[in-house]
Amino acid sequence: MFINNKTKLEHSQNFLHSKKLVSELIRESNIGNKDIVIEIGGGKGIITEQLAKKCNKVYVIEYDLDLYENLKVKFSNRKNIEIIYGDFLEFELPKEHRYKVFSSIPYNITAAILSKLTSSCNPPEEIYIIIQEEAARKYAGNPYNRESMRSLLLKPYFDFKIIRKLKKTDFMPVPKVNSVFFRIQKRKNSLIKQDKIGLYYDFISYIFSKSGKDMKSRCKDIFSYKQIKRLSRDIGFKITDSPTYLNYEQWLKVFQYFIIGVSGEKKKLVYNSYSKLLEEQKKIDKIHRSRKKVAFLIL
Numbered sequence: 001m002f003i004n005n006k007t008k009l010e011h012s013q014n015f016l017h018s019k020k021l022v023s024e025l026i027r028e029s030n031i032g033n034k035d036i037v038i039e040i041g042g043g044k045g046i047i048t049e050q051l052a053k054k055c056n057k058v059y060v061i062e063y064d065l066d067l068y069e070n071l072k073v074k075f076s077n078r079k080n081i082e083i084i085y086g087d088f089l090e091f092e093l094p095k096e097h098r099y100k101v102f103s104s105i106p107y108n109i110t111a112a113i114l115s116k117l118t119s120s121c122n123p124p125e126e127i128y129i130i131i132q133e134e135a136a137r138k139y140a141g142n143p144y145n146r147e148s149m150r151s152l153l154l155k156p157y158f159d160f161k162i163i164r165k166l167k168k169t170d171f172m173p174v175p176k177v178n179s180v181f182f183r184i185q186k187r188k189n190s191l192i193k194q195d196k197i198g199l200y201y202d203f204i205s206y207i208f209s210k211s212g213k214d215m216k217s218r219c220k221d222i223f224s225y226k227q228i229k230r231l232s233r234d235i236g237f238k239i240t241d242s243p244t245y246l247n248y249e250q251w252l253k254v255f256q257y258f259i260i261g262v263s264g265e266k267k268k269l270v271y272n273s274y275s276k277l278l279e280e281q282k283k284i285d286k287i288h289r290s291r292k293k294v295a296f297l298i299l
């Protein structure tokens, strides 16, 4: 009994209980009858059931053995539902096919799930997730929150939208935190040209990894005082603002200026900043996750 409770807590299980709500959420998405959809954590199948009526095929990955076995039985006669046992984080995403994700995700692995999906070489066309409100705001940045390094690194490729807020009582057991229905949509074309995207990643990582609280101190090695003063006037920020005060559009303008107005020597200062950041992140992830590798192939 004790072991069961512990397992359930680790798997972050707050279940939706209203079929009406689930069908509204699916209606608010762009899931259609041609779509192949991955559901992370099927739980008791409340989303799976209705997704399968709307789309071509649903692949459900469930990490709780009891829930997995119940789902297998419940959907044994449904040809367009495939239930897979395992950890989504060890699951191999489709390499070529178009697909979407629809899921009420386990909140304890939000960052790992979103990092896996958005950094894939073939990311989902659309990700519809129920997620903790605070996390959604951080990912989306402006206009829901101030921008973060994460939102600025993702925005060239993805568009974010909080579709609606949910009530705590929409879940059983009732969670302590607020939740939202959130959409991450892959852009048809990146907002930054392919040959400049590496430099943009390095540039943003450099500024956000630098010490100093404001734009003036973080940019001092790449822009002269005169340049940062002019940029602040033209783009509309204060040199004493924190980098998170500038929105994505303003950052694009600062980056454009960095491309044309800064010497090659100064550009070199930002090189490899993104890969250094990833290395540090990897070290942190290694500490957090020492899971056994189980790979699943789908599609």
Ligand SMILES: C[S@@+](CC[C@H](N)C(=O)[O-])C[C@H]1O[C@@H](n2cnc3c(N)ncnc32)[C@H](O)[C@@H]1O
Pocket (backbone or CB within 6 Å): 010, 011, 012, 013, 014, 015, 016, 017, 040, 041, 042, 043, 044, 045, 046, 047, 061, 062, 063, 064, 067, 086, 087, 088, 089, 103, 104, 105, 106, 107, 109
């Ligand atoms: C918040 S519940 C949502 C369940 C159900 N879809 C619903 O809406 O009621 C999250 C589900 O993800 C499962 N889960 C937790 N960690 C997982 C992982 N690493 N991989 C796959 N499923 C996981 C849990 O067992 C649980 O069923």
